[in-house]
Amino acid sequence: MTERTFRRGRRIGVDVGDARIGVASCDPDGMLATPVETVPAGPASQARLVAIAEEYAAVEVVVGLPRSLNGGEGPAAAKVRVYAGELAARLAPVPVRLVDERMSTVTATHGLRASGVKAKKGRSVIDQAAAVVILQSALDGEKAAGRPPGQRVEPAQPAAGDDPGRPNE
Known part of the structure; x- marks a missing residue:
């Protein structure tokens, strides 16, 4: 019987x-994912995610990849792939990984409704809860398989004319 190892770190x-x-985070032993915050999407979002990763001394960032129920990828997945590539460039050398997030928002919504959170009031909480589901699934998957979850994202190359020393916001 081989012993599975888990890479320690937040x-x-x-x-x-x-x-x-x-956004969610976990403890250094990867036991439990917990909500952190909801970041407004837009030009400043990546800078905030970098700041959170630094604040938590993250060893890895796990981004949910929206797939259809049959496993295919549509326009939403393409957007997330681009976003993750840009985030990977900003976070390097901290790795960014894409993991299947099918049903994460549905799971989060059902869990919050069961605990009495109303849909309209809980939109930002649902986003955090979905991040918790994504991260917890990645942690559990790594522990079960003994290898990192999903696929590593290669950092995006800056577009021609972009200043690589200046973050894109």
């Missing part, structure tokens, strides 16, 4: 949406 979970970005 991770940040991210649920990217058009309006809001849910």
Whole structure:
């Protein structure tokens, strides 16, 4: 019987949406993912995610990749792939990984409704809860498989004319 190893360190979970970005973190032993905050989507969102990763001394950032139920990828997944590539460039050398997030928002919504949170009041909380579901799933998957979850994101290359020393906001 082989012993599975778990890479120790805090991770940040991210649920990217058009309006809001849910953020979660875990303890250094990867036992439990917890909500951190909801970041408004937009030009300053990546700078805030970098600041959170630094604040938590993250060893990795896990971004949910929205797939259809049959596993395919649509326009939302393409947007998240671009966003994750840009985030990876800003966070390097901290790795960014994409993990399947199918049903994370549905799972989060059901859990919050069961605890009495109303949908309209809880939109930003739902984003955080979805990030928790994404991160907890990645942690559990790594512990079960003995290897990092999902796929590592290669940092995006700056577009021609962009100043690589200046963050894009």
